[in-house]
Amino acid sequence: MLEQFITGFGMAFRVDTFALMAAGLFGGMLVGALPGFTTLLAMAILLPISFFLEPIVGIPFLLGVYKGGIFGGSIPAILVSMPGTGAAVATSRDGYSLTKQGKSRKALDMALCSSVFGDTMSDMFTMVMIFPIAFLVMQFGPPELFAVLLLSLVIIAATSGKNPLKALVMMLFGLWLSFIGTDPLGGVERFTFGIFDLKSGIPLLPMLIGVFAIPEIANVVMKSDKVQKLAAVMGERLTFAEFRRCFRTICRSTVIGTGIGIIPGLGQVVAAMMGYSAAKNASDHPETFGEGELEGIAAAEAANNAVNGPTMVPLLTLGIPGDNVTAILLGAFVAQGLRPGPQLFEEQGATVFAILVAMVFANLLFLIIGYLSIPFFSRIVQIKTSVLVPVVIMFAFAGAYVFRSDNFDLIMLVAFGVFGLVARAGKFDVMPMVMGFILGPPMEYAFGQTMAMGNGEVMQFLFQERLGAIGVLLSIPVIGFMLWRRLNALPAEN
Amino acid sequence: MFASIFKKVALAGGMAVATMGTAAYAEYPEKPITMVIPFGAGGSHDLNARVITSVIPTYLNQAMIVRLTPGAGGQKGTQEVANAPADGYTLLFTHNYVDMLQQYVENVPYDPLTDFIPIARVNYAPMGVVVRADSPFETFEDLIAAAEAEPGSIDLSHSGNWGAFFVPAAQIMQARGVQFNLVPYQGGGPALQALLSGDADVTMGFPSTLSGQIEAGDVRILATAGEERMFDDVPTFAEVGVEGDIGFMHRVLVAPAGTPDDVVATLTVAFEQLVEDQTFTRMMGRLNETIELLDGPTYQAMREEQGVAYKALVDELTGQ
Numbered sequence: 001m002l003e004q005f006i007t008g009f010g011m012a013f014r015v016d017t018f019a020l021m022a023a024g025l026f027g028g029m030l031v032g033a034l035p036g037f038t039t040l041l042a043m044a045i046l047l048p049i050s051f052f053l054e055p056i057v058g059i060p061f062l063l064g065v066y067k068g069g070i071f072g073g074s075i076p077a078i079l080v081s082m083p084g085t086g087a088a089v090a091t092s093r094d095g096y097s098l099t100k101q102g103k104s105r106k107a108l109d110m111a112l113c114s115s116v117f118g119d120t121m122s123d124m125f126t127m128v129m130i131f132p133i134a135f136l137v138m139q140f141g142p143p144e145l146f147a148v149l150l151l152s153l154v155i156i157a158a159t160s161g162k163n164p165l166k167a168l169v170m171m172l173f174g175l176w177l178s179f180i181g182t183d184p185l186g187g188v189e190r191f192t193f194g195i196f197d198l199k200s201g202i203p204l205l206p207m208l209i210g211v212f213a214i215p216e217i218a219n220v221v222m223k224s225d226k227v228q229k230l231a232a233v234m235g236e237r238l239t240f241a242e243f244r245r246c247f248r249t250i251c252r253s254t255v256i257g258t259g260i261g262i263i264p265g266l267g268q269v270v271a272a273m274m275g276y277s278a279a280k281n282a283s284d285h286p287e288t289f290g291e292g293e294l295e296g297i298a299a300a301e302a303a304n305n306a307v308n309g310p311t312m313v314p315l316l317t318l319g320i321p322g323d324n325v326t327a328i329l330l331g332a333f334v335a336q337g338l339r340p341g342p343q344l345f346e347e348q349g350a351t352v353f354a355i356l357v358a359m360v361f362a363n364l365l366f367l368i369i370g371y372l373s374i375p376f377f378s379r380i381v382q383i384k385t386s387v388l389v390p391v392v393i394m395f396a397f398a399g400a401y402v403f404r405s406d407n408f409d410l411i412m413l414v415a416f417g418v419f420g421l422v423a424r425a426g427k428f429d430v431m432p433m434v435m436g437f438i439l440g441p442p443m444e445y446a447f448g449q450t451m452a453m454g455n456g457e458v459m460q461f462l463f464q465e466r467l468g469a470i471g472v473l474l475s476i477p478v479i480g481f482m483l484w485r486r487l488n489a490l491p492a493e494n
Numbered sequence: 495m496f497a498s499i500f501k502k503v504a505l506a507g508g509m510a511v512a513t514m515g516t517a518a519y520a521e522y523p524e525k526p527i528t529m530v531i532p533f534g535a536g537g538s539h540d541l542n543a544r545v546i547t548s549v550i551p552t553y554l555n556q557a558m559i560v561r562l563t564p565g566a567g568g569q570k571g572t573q574e575v576a577n578a579p580a581d582g583y584t585l586l587f588t589h590n591y592v593d594m595l596q597q598y599v600e601n602v603p604y605d606p607l608t609d610f611i612p613i614a615r616v617n618y619a620p621m622g623v624v625v626r627a628d629s630p631f632e633t634f635e636d637l638i639a640a641a642e643a644e645p646g647s648i649d650l651s652h653s654g655n656w657g658a659f660f661v662p663a664a665q666i667m668q669a670r671g672v673q674f675n676l677v678p679y680q681g682g683g684p685a686l687q688a689l690l691s692g693d694a695d696v697t698m699g700f701p702s703t704l705s706g707q708i709e710a711g712d713v714r715i716l717a718t719a720g721e722e723r724m725f726d727d728v729p730t731f732a733e734v735g736v737e738g739d740i741g742f743m744h745r746v747l748v749a750p751a752g753t754p755d756d757v758v759a760t761l762t763v764a765f766e767q768l769v770e771d772q773t774f775t776r777m778m779g780r781l782n783e784t785i786e787l788l789d790g791p792t793y794q795a796m797r798e799e800q801g802v803a804y805k806a807l808v809d810e811l812t813g814q
Contacts, residue, residue, distance in 0.1 A: 040535040041562070047541065048548050051777055138691040182566055185678060187600055187655055196573070196603055200565030264687065265680075314683075318690060319706045321683040324535060331541050334703075335780035341706025404563050404570070445680060452677040453693065455646055 001349065005127075008353025017057050017358060018365065024064025025366045029373065031065075032072020035084040035209060035399030039069025043328045047335075055336040055351055060358040062332055066325060067119065067362055070268075070305060071370060074111045078297075079104055079380050080230075080392050082213040084399065086204065086438045087268035089431060090276040090300035092212055097292030102231040104378040109238035110246070110294050111301045112370040118254040118302030119309070120363040125258055126309035127356045133310055134317040136262050142449035143462060145265045147472035149443040152270050154476050156435045158483035159277040167432040170423075174436025177202055184441060185448040197408040206400040206409045207437065210416025211423070211430040213396050218421060220385055229385060234378040238294075246298040249279045253299045257306025264314065264322050265446070268304040269438050275303025281483065309359075315340050316352060522582055522757045523556040529747070531587050532571025534564040541781055542616065542745055543587055549774040553764040567656075568592035569602055576604035580750040582757035585613065590744045591661055594800040598808040599656050610748040612797065613758060614765040615788035617778075620719040621662050621741040622728075624699040626689060627711050634716040634734045637696060638670055645673035651685040651694035654678050659685060659698040661804075662719065662741040664811055669736040689713070698741075701725070702782050739800060746793060762789055 024046075031042040043065050050058030070087070077088040078095030091111060098107040126133060157167045180191045181201030192198040220230070253275035260271040279299035280289045289296045312329075314320045319341030321327040333340050338348055345352060380388070400413040423430050450469075454461035462470055529547060531539050540562065547558040563571035572592065578584035593606055604610075623634060631637040641648050652659035655678055667674060677694060679685040686704075688694040690712060699713075701724055707713045718724040719741025721732045731741055747765075749758065768774055769787045778785055788796075 038535065044535045044540050044544060048544050048777065051780055138687075141688065141691060141693045182600075185655060187567070189600075196566075200567075200570050264684065314687060318687065320687045320690075321681075322687075324537070327537065327681075327683065328541070331781060334782055335777075337780075339706040342710035342712055343706060404565065405561065406563075406570075442680075445678075449677055449679070452675065453649060455649075455675045 001345075004345075004349035005353045007350040008355075009357050011056055011350060011354035012060075012357040012361060014056065017060050018361070020053065020057055020061040021064040021358065021362050022365055022369060024061040025068035025362065025369050026373075028065035028068025029072040029075075029370070030068075032069035032084070033075040033377070034072075035076055035082055035395055036205060036402040037399075038085070038403075039066055039072075040324050040328070042069060043325065047328055047331055050332045051335045055333075055338055056354050056358065058336060059329070059332055059355050060362060062329060063355075063359055064362050064366075067308070067359075067366060068369075070308075071112060071115050071366070074115075074301065075108065075377050076395075078107045078111060079377065080213060081216040082392070082396065082399070083208050084205070085268075086208070086434070087272050087304045089208065089212070089269075089434055090272045090304075091297055093290050093431070094293050094296035096216065097290070098294070098297075099231055099381055101292050102233040102381075103235040103292070104231065104381050105235045105374060106238050106242070106294065107297055108374045108378055109371070110242070110297045112367065112374065113238065113243055114246070114250045114253070114298040114302040115305040116363045116367045116370075117250055118257055118304075118306035120360055121254045122258040122261065122306040122309035123356065123359045123363065124309075126313060127353070127360075130313055130317065133262055133313045137264055137310075137314050139468070140263045140265075141466075142446040142453065143466045143469035144472065145263065146443055146446035146450055147469040147476075148263060148266065149270070149439055149446065151472055151476050151479065152266075152274060153436065153439055153443070154480045155277050155483065156273050157432050158480055159280055160429060160432050160435075162429075163427075164484060166428055170428055170430065171432035171436040174433035174438075175440040177207075177433070178437045178440030178444075184445050197406070201441075202437070203400075203403065203406075203409050203412060204438065205403050206413040207416045208434065209396050209400055210413045211420035211434065213392070214413070214417025215420040215424050217389060217392055217396070218417075220389055229383070230381040230388065234375075234381055242294055246295045249282075249295045249299050250302040252278055252282070253301075253303035254306045257303035258310055260303070261307035261310030262313075265442060266307075267311075267323070268307050269435070271307045272300040272304040273435060275299045281486070312356075312359075316344060318342065319344070522754075522760055523554055525583065526557040526559050527554070527582065528559050528561050528584050529587050530561050530563050530571045530575050530584060532563055532565075532568040532592060535562055538619075538783075539587060539589070539745065542778075542783060545774065545777045545781065546587075546616065546768065549771055549777070550764055550768050552771070553767040554760070567596065567600075569596065569600070573603050575748075575750060576609040578750055580752035580754075582749060582753050582761065584750070585761075586610070586748045588746060588748060589658065590742070590746065590797075590800055591656060591658055593746065593748065594797055595656060595661060595804040595808070598805050599812075607797070607801065609751050611751050611753060611758070612790045612793040613747045613749050613761050614790065615744050615746045615786070615793040615796075616765070617784045617786050618742045618744045619658075619700045619702065619784070620724065621659070621698050621743070622701045622704070622715040622718040622724070623666070623696060624686075624689065624704065624713050624715055625696050626692075627714050629695065629714065631696070631716065634729060637716060638672055638734075641672040641674055646675045648674050648696060649677050649694045650674040651677050651679050651688040651697045653682045653685050653698075654680065658682075658743045661807070663698055664807060665738075665740045665803075666731075666736050668807055668810055669740075670734075702784070738803060739796060740803075744793070744796070758790065 031037045032039055050062055073084045073088045074091045077083040077092035079099055081092055081096035083089045083092040095107045157171045158164050160167050182199055256275050257271040260266045276299045280286045314322050315326045321330045400409045533539050543560045547560055551557050575584055575586040625631050650663050685697050689697040715728050717729050717734050719731050723730055769785050
């Protein structure tokens with residue numbers, strides 16, 4: 001295996017690999033920065049190109065698009081409070097606060113550095129531990145997934161707002177919103193009032209842009225006489241001392257993100273929120289989180305990128321794609337004559353390691369590309385608001401529309417924008433609502449699957465075969481209570 | 495009114511692909527054709543469509559643009575095409591279960607047989623019944639015997655209710671009079687993972703994509719769809735008493751009913767040329783996809799049969 005690794009290491013050192021990876025990273029970043037254009041779409045469109053490249057060029061190219069796209073999503077989240085994916089929601093809060101304070105460059109730098117660190121560490125961990133991870137992945141089924149999702153929701157509700165009760169109310173509201181539409185298991189319509197557009201549920205992107213971006217735009221517009229620019233300056237770059245201050249948080253989030261990446265079905269959103277909650281909980285100044293805390297960006301970004309390494313494991317070791325991104329990569333692998341699966345390592349071990357090594361190089365390359373591009377992006381804040389606001393509004397509407405070209409999504413955008421303004425006036429935090437909305441459907445699905453697996457005798461099934469899930473479920477009240485106690489002990493929180 | 499204003503804003507953003515057709519199709523196609531896919535990005539339809547649309551402009555002299563319109567289990571995109579002008583500029587790339595089965599499960603806002611005509615069946619993917627290599631079920635009959643002995647004791651993982659794995663499984667249950675416990679997963683990958691991890695006893699799968707796992711000795715195929723054997727020692731569905739158009743996912747391009755004959759003819763010819771194209775065959779081969787073109791009228795006959803069979807299946811499963 002070591003021999004294959006060394007051969008693979010040599011194979012990854014190629015000029016064309018680096019060149020295309022760089023192109024992929026840069027292109028992915030630009031696409032990711034446009035709300036509405038998902039990385040997934042960019043990868044699907046570019047997939048046929050990779051057919052005509054060698055495996056060690058074509059696959060790193062697609063990986064570059066993917067990695068660039070994830071970071072790209074945090075650019076509008078930080079600069080104009082417009083998260084294009086659930087994974088960027090946690091980043092957007094502290095990021096946009098820092099932008100308003102004239103520190104957008106620091107915020108983007110921190111997002112870049114912590115992303116690259118989290119991703120690199122998790123890729124290297126994956127490379128070394130690929131077979132143990134493959135074993136662990138198999139231990140998680142629907143009952144465990146349900147338990148972990150429920151635990152995540154409790155942690156988010158307990159740690160996100162200044163008032164846990166209000167956070168809980170918003171989360172339940174978000175969960176209810178996620179029930180609207182066709183029930184994912186039985187195909188029964190719920191709360192649609194016979195409206196066809198509601199049949200497929202409430203779309204996520206218009207909700208994200210509506211509740212996060214529209215209130216901020218309104219805020220700027222209402223103060224337009226005084227606000228000539230979003231911020232007077234884009235500020236200094238990130239200093240090494242600041243990075244070192246957040247280093248513990250970055251490491252913690254990397255561990256959390258890698259762990260969450262191992263559990264199939266959880267993904268980046270949960271990782272970002274758990275990393276953020278853990279950092280806030282461990283901090284001796286949790287009140288600064290959400291008000292422009294660099295550590296908050298570091299916590300969310302390191303965690304959501306650390307998911308990437310382990311999510312590749314089922315694809316590489318079993319040939320099973322866990323989500324749509326890995327499904328596209330599977331297409332690319334197969335097209336290259338590499339059949340992911342148990343015998344891939346025996347037959348093509350060196351190539352697989354070369355691809356994993358290329359993933360690490362992609363991170364380092366991206367550190368350079370990102371570092372050089374950030375000054376251009378952060379200049380956005382210095383555009384006059386009379387120009388910037390209309391452009392942002394246009395992107396908000398275009399972003400909500402382009403996902404599936406549906407006017408209904410624009411109505412949703414405005415509705416959620418108004419809702420965001422009202423919630424803000426009532427001092428209700430919209431983040432738990434969004435998290436309930438995003439995590440509700442997978443949790444419901446896992447619940448339905450568990451019921452189906454139990455086939456009428458669910459309790460018996462769980463206690464006989466699924467003690468792990470029972471353990472997690474029993475821990476939820478304990479963890480919830482501990483977090484509640486801790487938050488109440490902090491006077492600054494209430 | 496609101497909607498129309500928003501639409502203008504979006505168009506100004508240059509994000510929309512205009513699909514409004516004109517009545518003039520003297521030299522069809524005179525502008526790009528939109529291919530609506532009623533599913534999300536990255537699925538097998540998306541990947542197939544990327545290959546088709548990257549080669550077919552050679553034969554149509556116009557671009558073909560993929561538009562993903564997921565939602566309501568495929569109904570959103572389907573409805574959009576049903577409502578589009580029948581001028582050949584808006585086509586739907588779908589499969590038989592969304593096309594012909596869904597109407598019996600839910601209230602769909604269109605009628606597949608009167609609202610659509612098939613243009614081309616591009617390919618189909620035959621399914622197999624899959625168990626773990628260490629499974630006690632050595633043959634298909636072992637599996638049936640176990641299901642008969644204790645109805646509902648065998649967990650079968652599938653890719654979602656009324657989807658491409660669920661329907662053939664249900665049709666096997668119907669044909670052989672047995673009961674499996676059907677457990678849904680979000681896609682074929684997770685369903686296979688559930689089989690390998692031991693959460694499920696049996697699953698359905700496309701043998702063409704399982705060659706890795708079969709060779710590695712992880713899984714075993716007990717039966718495959720169709721009347722011709724895919725593997726020398728594995729019986730076909732027909733041999734084990736499951737007969738008919740069962741266990742095939744047909745990828746098919748349809749157009750709104752009323753599309754002019756000359757437009758249909760142009761598209762038919764383009765697809766006939768497409769499947770002979772070497773770049774196309776090479777790329778599809780690399781995706782492990784077959785190419786089995788059928789023209790519209792031939793597939794229409796199959797659709798009508800599917801409708802009858804699916805209605806009987808749904809009636810039986812839902813106890814109507």
